[in-house]
Amino acid sequence: MNSINIINLILTIIIAILGGYLADKKKVPAAYMLGALFLVAIFNVLFNRAFFPTYFKFITQIATGTFIGSKFRSEDIKMLKKVIIPGMTMVVLMIAFSFLLSYLMSTFLGIDSLTSFFATAPGGIMDISLIAYDFKANTSQVALLQLIRLISVIAFVPFFTKKCYERNNKKNVSFEQEIKNEIKEEEKIENKNKKSLLFTIIIGIIGGVIGYFTHLPAGTMSCSMALVAYFNVKTHRAYMPLTLRKIIQSFGGALIGAKVTLSDVITLKDLVLPIILIIIGFCLMNVLVGFFLYKTTKFSLSTALLSASPGGMSDISLMAEDLGANGPQVASMQFLRAIFIVGVYPIIIKILFT
Numbered sequence: 432m433n434s435i436n437i438i439n440l441i442l443t444i445i446i447a448i449l450g451g452y453l454a455d456k457k458k459v460p461a462a463y464m465l466g467a468l469f470l471v472a473i474f475n476v477l478f479n480r481a482f483f484p485t486y487f488k489f490i491t492q493i494a495t496g497t498f499i500g501s502k503f504r505s506e507d508i509k510m511l512k513k514v515i516i517p518g519m520t521m522v523v524l525m526i527a528f529s530f531l532l533s534y535l536m537s538t539f540l541g542i543d544s545l546t547s548f549f550a551t552a553p554g555g556i557m558d559i560s561l562i563a564y565d566f567k568a569n570t571s572q573v574a575l576l577q578l579i580r581l582i583s584v585i586a587f588v589p590f591f592t593k594k595c596y597e598r599n600n601k602k603n604v605s606f607e608q609e610i611k612n613e614i615k616e617e618e619k620i621e622n623k624n625k626k627s628l629l630f631t632i633i634i635g636i637i638g639g640v641i642g643y644f645t646h647l648p649a650g651t652m653s654c655s656m657a658l659v660a661y662f663n664v665k666t667h668r669a670y671m672p673l674t675l676r677k678i679i680q681s682f683g684g685a686l687i688g689a690k691v692t693l694s695d696v697i698t699l700k701d702l703v704l705p706i707i708l709i710i711i712g713f714c715l716m717n718v719l720v721g722f723f724l725y726k727t728t729k730f731s732l733s734t735a736l737l738s739a740s741p742g743g744m745s746d747i748s749l750m751a752e753d754l755g756a757n758g759p760q761v762a763s764m765q766f767l768r769a770i771f772i773v774g775v776y777p778i779i780i781k782i783l784f785t
Contacts, residue, residue: 432484439482443636446474446481447685451677460589461750463680468585471688475694480690488686489643490653494679495628496642496652499762500659501669502752507759508511508664514760517728518767521739524720525553525768526776528650532712540704542572548780550576551709553647553716553741554772560653562706562777566784568784575702579685583748584742592736592754599732627670634669635659649744649769656762676752683746695738706780738764 432440454466463573475481533547542550549563556577635655642654664691665670699706717740725735733756742748744765751758 433652436482436484439480440484441603443474443483443685444482444681447471447681448483448566448678448689448710451681451684455677456508456656460593461585461680463643463677464684464746464749465589466583467681467684468688469684471685472691473570475689475691476693480691483650483682483686483689485670487682489639491682491686492649492652492745493635493639493655494675495683495749496639497631497659498671499665499674499748499751499758500635500638500656501631501695502662502673503656503660503669503756504759505664507757508660510754510760514728514763515767517724517730518764521720521764522768522771522775524714524740526722526741526771528716529553532708535552535712536667536705536708540708544707545567545780545784547570549573550705550720551712551767552577552772552776553580553582553713554776555743558769558773559776561771562780566777566780572578572702574691575698576705578687578690578695579706580709581742581746582691584713584740585687585746587714587752588737588740588742588747589750591714592756595732595736596755599689622729624670627668627671630695631659631669631671633661634662643738647770648652649766652745652748653670653766660759669735675750680753683743684747685741687746696734716741731756734760737761744769 447470448463450466450468450470452458452461452466453464454472460467465709471481506769529551530548532551533544536542536551537544537547546569547565549559549566549568550573552559556574559577560570560574564570609747635658638655638658642650643657647653659669683771717736720739721732721736722731724739728735730738733754734751737747737751737754737756738761744762746766748758748762751761752754
């Protein structure tokens with residue numbers, strides 16, 4: 432990494448944290464992620480200098496998995512057995528909804544069928560784009576529409592969840608005050624010392640490295656989360672400070688924001704209608720599937736909406752704590768989505784197009 436890249440990296444980190452701080456001051460939900468995302472995106476569009484090397488994604492995934500794993504309790508492990516069927520149902524509904532969107536896009540908006548199927552897949556940008564390349568779809572359109580999907584969902588979910596939380600909660604406590612109360616409770620937890628933090632980070636890194644080499648979808652984050660969760664259930668000593676969560680969220684937002692370029696903005700004019708369909712379609716999917724989960728499980732409304740969010744697994748899981756949701760439950764449902772979409776979607780596409 433040369434000196435210019437180092438300077439750009441430092442600038443990007445500063446802008447990301449500044450964006451998060453400003454959004455937090457304005458009481459934006461999931462402030463550090465959204466603030467970082469939009470300020471870094473604006474910076475990159477204007478100056479083309481945002482730089483976040485690929486290994487930062489690896490670091491962010493490990494940190495996210497470690498943070499969520501440190502929240503697991505024995506009762507969360509028992510709950511996991513009960514989320515498999517709702518999780519499978521959620522994935523089926525998401526795939527059905529995605530197929531409807533792809534049909535509308537290919538039939539009425541002039542995008543070829545194969546590209547439409549991948550552009551509307553509720554999976555990870557990198558995974559779906561690579562699979563689309565293998566199938567000879569228009570990968571540039573797929574990647575751009577997937578990026579729009581990710582940004583729109585990440586921007587929509589916090590505000591909608593906050594409104595639903597406030598309407599659904601009959602107590603005379605504001606959303607912000609409720610989250611502050613939860614943070615105060617977390618700060619009372621014992622064993623918050625440097626040794627606990629060091630052990631937690633080491634275990635998270637070991638899990639992340641193992642997950643990376645398994646090549647599973649979201650393997651880095653998932654294995655890190657699983658190993659730290661096991662450690663915490665057995666010892667009750669896993670610990671990650673709340674300040675670190677803000678930094679992780681800033682990095683997560685910056686990773687997405689740094690992908691937005693001036694050429695992407697220029698290309699938007701040729702894809703206005705598909706973009707509108709993507710934004711409305713995926714936000715509607717999130718709401719419908721989220722309320723389905725809320726009515727058919729014991730999830731809180733915040734947990735159900737975030738579980739059903741077709742955004743990035745690490746991004747949505749990180750938001751959970753800020754939005755009054757159960758982080759372990761959200762992460763588990765997001766993991767099921769990532770596994771089945773990346774595993775099943777190519778098989779369905781192959782059957783349909785061969």
